[in-house]
Each structure stands twice: as structure tokens, then as C-alpha cells.
Amino acid sequence: MKYAMLFLALAGLLAGPDVRAANPQPLSPELKKLNIAAGRWVFHGKSLATPYSKAGTWTWHENCRWSSDRLYLECTFANTWSGQPVRSLVVDTWNSHDKSYWHYEMFSAGASGQHPFSSRMTIRGNVWTEYGSDRSNGKKIKERIIYTYASPTQVGVEIRISKDGAHWTTVDKGEGVRLAEPAS
Numbered sequence: 001m002k003y004a005m006l007f008l009a010l011a012g013l014l015a016g017p018d019v020r021a022a023n024p025q026p027l028s029p030e031l032k033k034l035n036i037a038a039g040r041w042v043f044h045g046k047s048l049a050t051p052y053s054k055a056g057t058w059t060w061h062e063n064c065r066w067s068s069d070r071l072y073l074e075c076t077f078a079n080t081w082s083g084q085p086v087r088s089l090v091v092d093t094w095n096s097h098d099k100s101y102w103h104y105e106m107f108s109a110g111a112s113g114q115h116p117f118s119s120r121m122t123i124r125g126n127v128w129t130e131y132g133s134d135r136s137n138g139k140k141i142k143e144r145i146i147y148t149y150a151s152p153t154q155v156g157v158e159i160r161i162s163k164d165g166a167h168w169t170t171v172d173k174g175e176g177v178r179l180a181e182p183a184s
Contacts, residue, residue, distance in 0.1 A: 025070050030094035033123045034073045034101075036152055037092070038064045039181050043157060045174015047082065052141070052161050053171040056082030060176070064090075092121065103130045126150075144168065153178040 027035060043060035047053050064075035075090040091104045101121040119132040128147040133140055141161050148156045159172035 024066070024068075027066075027070055028094065030096075030101075031070070031073075034092055034094075035066075036149055037062075037073060037075070037147075038066065040064075040179045041155075041176045042179055043155075043174050043176035045157065045172055047172050048170060050169050050171050052169060054082070058082065058172070058174065060174075062176070101128075 041060070041062040041064070043058075043062065045058050045060075047056040047058060049055040058079065058081045061078040062075055064073055066072070067074055071093060073092045075092070077086070077088045077090065079086040079088070087108045089106050089108070093102055094100075095102055101123055102118060103121045104116070104118045106116040117132060119130045121128060121130045126149040128149075130145040132143045132145070141163060142165050144158075144160045144162075146158045146160065148158075150156065155176045157172075157174050157176060158170050160168040160170050162168045
């Protein structure tokens with residue numbers, strides 16, 4: 001009986017409110033740089049007619065918030081690329097072991113055949129750059145996604161690709177606007 005009471009008391013503590021949410025730990029200096037993306041955003045842009053892409057339009061709806069331990073910026077995306085829906089979950093964080101930012105993304109719908117991917121990310125001033133690669137017609141293509149924050153409520157985005165890592169072609173270009181501050 002004594003162990004049953006102890007178990008129930010521990011279960012109540014574990015199921016109770018998250019103390020970290022009431023007293024969130026402060027963000028490290030590195031993670032503070034990610035905080036500009038927290039909140040609800042809408043992006044509008046164009047896919048450009050290039051040898052790598054067809055012309056079209058796209059819209060992203062992004063909602064970013066901090067994990068309860070404030071180590072991960074978690075973002076959900078509901079995107080429409082030329083009429084096709086794409087849904088994904090993104091996690092951005094700082095890795096103190098390799099002293100770099102990382103971007104992780106998983107797709108649930110619309111990204112035909114895309115597997116989850118991770119990419120190193122740099123933040124220099126107001127410019128974030130994600131580095132990745134993809135395959136096009138069996139050949140590896142390098143990709144850069146560049147976010148340039150004009151203010152805490154406005155950001156430009158460009159997606160560039162390259163076959164050789166030296167010559168880059170912009171395939172997508174757009175702008176995002178923050179609709180709401182993050183929920184605390």
C-alpha cells in the first residue's frame with residue numbers, strides 16, 4: 001500500500017504542470033539568434049523559370065515556438081507550391097559539440113519521395129543560410145536557402161541551387177511577414 005501511494009504521488013507530479021513552462025530557462029546566446037523566427041509567419045514567393053525549375057507561385061504558413069526545455073525551435077509548415085500542398089516539421093538548434101547550427105526537416109505530405117533531411121546552418125548578422133543537397137535526374141545538386149531578416153517582422157528568402165558549388169542559380173524568391181508573436 002505504501003508503494004502504491006508513492007507511485008500515485010510520483011505519477012501526479014509527472015502528470016502535473018511542467019515547471020519549466022512556468023519558469024523557462026533563458027536562451028543561450030547562440031539560441032537567442034534563432035528567436036527572431038519564433039511566431040506565426042506567412043511567406044509569398046515565386047518559383048523562377050530556370051533549367052532547374054518551372055515558373056510558379058508558392059505560399060508558406062510557418063508557426064515556430066520553443067520546445068519546453070528551450071533548446072529547439074520547432075516549426076510547422078503548411079506550404080502550397082504551384083497548387084501542391086507540402087507539410088513539414090522543422091527543428092532548428094545549436095549543437096555545442098560541433099559549434100554549429102543545424103536544421104532538421106521531416107515531411108508528411110506533398111513532398112513526393114522526399115526523405116527527412118538535416119543541414120548545417122550559418123547565422124551571420126541578419127542572414128541565415130541552410131546548406132543542403134538533393135538529386136535531380138540522378139545527379140547531386142547543392143542547395144542554399146538564404147533568409148535575410150530586414151526586421152523582426154519581415155524576412156526575404158531565396159533558394160539557390162548549383163551543380164558544381166561555384167555557380168549558383170536562384171530558383172525561388174519570396175518574402176515573409178510575421179503575423180503574430182510566439183505564444184509564451
